Amino acid sequence: MKKHSFKDWLTATRPWSFPASAMPVLATLAYLFWREYTIDWFTGIWALINIVLFHAAGNTWSDYYDYKRGVDREDTIGGMSLTSKMFEPKEIITLAIILLTIATIGGCALIIVTGLPILYVGLAGMLLTVFYPWLKYHALGDVDIFLTYSLLPILGTSYVATGAFHCEALWLAIPIGLITVGILHSNNTRDIEHDKRANIKTFAMLVGGKAATVLYTLEIIVPFLWIISGVIAGAFPVLSLLTLIALKPAIDNVRKAMCYTKEGATALHGVDEMTAKLQLIFSLLLAVSLFVATLF
Numbered sequence: 001m002k003k004h005s006f007k008d009w010l011t012a013t014r015p016w017s018f019p020a021s022a023m024p025v026l027a028t029l030a031y032l033f034w035r036e037y038t039i040d041w042f043t044g045i046w047a048l049i050n051i052v053l054f055h056a057a058g059n060t061w062s063d064y065y066d067y068k069r070g071v072d073r074e075d076t077i078g079g080m081s082l083t084s085k086m087f088e089p090k091e092i093i094t095l096a097i098i099l100l101t102i103a104t105i106g107g108c109a110l111i112i113v114t115g116l117p118i119l120y121v122g123l124a125g126m127l128l129t130v131f132y133p134w135l136k137y138h139a140l141g142d143v144d145i146f147l148t149y150s151l152l153p154i155l156g157t158s159y160v161a162t163g164a165f166h167c168e169a170l171w172l173a174i175p176i177g178l179i180t181v182g183i184l185h186s187n188n189t190r191d192i193e194h195d196k197r198a199n200i201k202t203f204a205m206l207v208g209g210k211a212a213t214v215l216y217t218l219e220i221i222v223p224f225l226w227i228i229s230g231v232i233a234g235a236f237p238v239l240s241l242l243t244l245i246a247l248k249p250a251i252d253n254v255r256k257a258m259c260y261t262k263e264g265a266t267a268l269h270g271v272d273e274m275t276a277k278l279q280l281i282f283s284l285l286l287a288v289s290l291f292v293a294t295l296f
Contacts, residue, residue: 004087012081012095013056016273020149020180021055022048023283027172028157030290034237037162043114044161050106051153057099058129064093065133071198114160121156137200145184150177171235175223176283182219183275186257189213190268213260220250220275223282237293246282253278
């Protein structure tokens with residue numbers, strides 16, 4: 001069996017996608033700080049690390065099942081750690097189980113420290129991670145991702161960091177959640193033909209390529225409109241308009257995606273990674289604006 005470096009193992013977890021899990025936690029901590037709640041930063045950072053571990057487990061778990069189902073093959077872009085023969089399937093599923101076990105232990109310890117209510121959030125997140133491949137194959141992957149990397153981490157972070165669920169933090173769910181879903185949606189739109197071959201159904205397949213690119217556009221642009229509306233409504237400080245700085249890369253992503261109808265799948269190569277970078281930029285700008293607004 002081939003020996004692997006730490007870098008190889010890290011690459012297998014697809015770390016470029018981690019902003020999707022880390023940013024909801026960071027943005028929620030910043031939002032609660034702006035709302036002047038007393039925050040336990042230790043448990044907040046603990047939650048951030050733990051959700052990234054769950055994310056890494058979910059990525060490798062998904063790659064394994066995509067490979068076994070025939071979704072990822074040598075002529076596809078996804079699951080490169082397996083399709084390139086860098087790793088054997090048993091290595092990837094073993095890595096997934098190890099990461100899932102570590103994340104579960106960390107989550108159980110967090111429950112002991114913060115209280116039982118977080119158990120239900122954590123359990124829901126774990127189940128959505130484990131059943132993600134099946135849900136994805138039945139056109140429910142987008143819903144799974146929105147719940148796993150938006151709604152649940154926002155609620156969970158508010159509880160572990162302050163000892164209570166704060167529903168006003170859900171103002172973050174739409175902008176952060178839509179961009180995160182856009183990562184998956186652009187990937188699934190690119191892979192429509194390959195996914196048909198594997199006899200699975202994604203939401204992008206159901207609506208068709210043209211409608212899928214329009215939906216991606218909405219997933220990328222609506223978050224900016226949401227922040228503007230939130231500022232007007234008083235749900236965000238005026239400084240949160242700093243997120244408009246990310247509008248340029250967002251428009252670049254949309255322009256690239258809209259070429260799909262003419263150029264096909266090649267137009268969407270790299271758009272998923274570009275969307276993850278957009279998530280990082282957008283959420284960091286939002287978090288910084290909330291932290292800075294607290295000083296005034």
